[in-house]
Amino acid sequence: MDYAATTPVDPRVVEAMQPYWTEYFGNSASIHGYGRDAAKGLEAARGEVAEVLDCHPSEIVFTANGTEGNNLAIRGVAQAARAAGLGNHIVTSPIEHHAVSHTVEQLCESYGFEMTVVGVDETGLVDPDDVARALRDDTALISVIYASNEVGTVQPVAQIAELARSRDIPFHTDGVQAGGKLDLDVKRLGVDLLTLSAHKFYGPKGAGALYLRRGTVLLPALTGGGHERGHRPGTVNVAGNVGLAKALQLAEADRPSETARLAVLRDRLISGVLSAIPDSRLTGHETQRLADNASFAFKGCEGEALLMALDLVGVAASTGSACSIGDPEPSYVLTAMGLSREWALGSLRLSLGRWSTKEDVDHVLAVLPDAVERTRGLGIP
Ligand SMILES: Cc1ncc(COP(=O)(O)O)c(C=O)c1O
DSSP states (O other): OBTTTOOOOOHHHHHHHTHHHHTSOSOTTOSSHHHHHHHHHHHHHHHHHHHHHTSOGGGEEEESSHHHHHHHHHHHHHHHHHHTTSOOEEEEOTTOOHHHHHHHHHHHHHHOOEEEEOOOOTTSOOOHHHHHHHOOTTEEEEEOOSBOTTTOBBOOHHHHHHHHHHTTOOEEEEOTTTTTTSOOOHHHHOOSEEEEEGGGTTSOTTOEEEEEOTTOOOOOSSOSSOTGGGTSOSOOOHHHHHHHHHHHHHHHHHHHHHHHHHHHHHHHHHHHHHHHSTTEEEOSOSSSBOTTEEEEEETTOOHHHHHHHHHHTTOOOBOSOEEETTEEEOOHHHHHTTOOHHHHTSEEEEEOOTTOOHHHHHHHHHHHHHHHHHHHHHOOO
16 A cells, blocks of 8 residues: 555566676676667667657656656756856745755755745645746746645646746656656656656666756756766666666556556545545545545544554555654645644555555455544544
């Protein structure tokens, strides 16, 4: 019940990666044959990713993970805009992953950038009109998450992209939870930058990709050699990127059937939980949500204690609330969606994936009501 945290690597992906550790182990930047063999695999992988995203291979920058992709996109565009005298202002949402929000916050607190955080409604949706109102002449970047990792709400990314385009402002979306689950066609989406991470779609950890639309100006977040067309220096993780490409291809091929299958399980989970547990609510949008995400809030129930109770009965899940000794912090995402502390402390994310079955869902439905009741009995500070 925690596929949104990470996934096992597909055996076909392991097989595709295998030769790049031992046989084609060369440094893809080397001129000699070993290097050329590695570069061939790397460029094939880049082409495969570009095909899924419907972009040119040169627009794919391989990174180490989603965190790095988000950092590169945000720091890179913001700092390039400032260096060119184009602006100092970033527009974002209050439900971003920390890889985005902490990056923007640091740029503001330590480097003199300014930000506007547009609100979300009670389902976690950003209103593109609010984004429009937040734009200024000095806006250098808009960054809004494609699909929420916590509540699964899918944002109107194409609408925001259209708006950004009309104002000539680069638009980045954190697509880490969208890989293999939502349309990644960057032409249809209209985004300028999109972050992916392989371990969320049955690829390896340590491999990510950033789509960077040609013409988008970006200062590298790291300095070093000229790898990845100067955008991301460092000897390239060829095996990892071969794995990322293979995993993305496989996940994209299965996407229609898999999202339909998971949506049925998700809806069984949602209706079962809401009907069995008093003072419970679905969090996130009812229909504009990821097929694999069933997230809830339980009034008067502390999230991390609930996770421990669930772990004891064989259920691995996540919460948006965080515990700092005796003083639990409510989920910032649910707080931004207007939930009170009493509700936002009790968040639970159940996320489904390739090996999830109806039996798994029924096991959760059998054990969750008691786990919530017992956790409620512990009280909240
Ligand atoms: C929406 C979102 N963005 C970014 C990340 C960070 O990705 P990574 O773990 O590959 O650094 C995650 C991971 O949970 C995520 O869900």
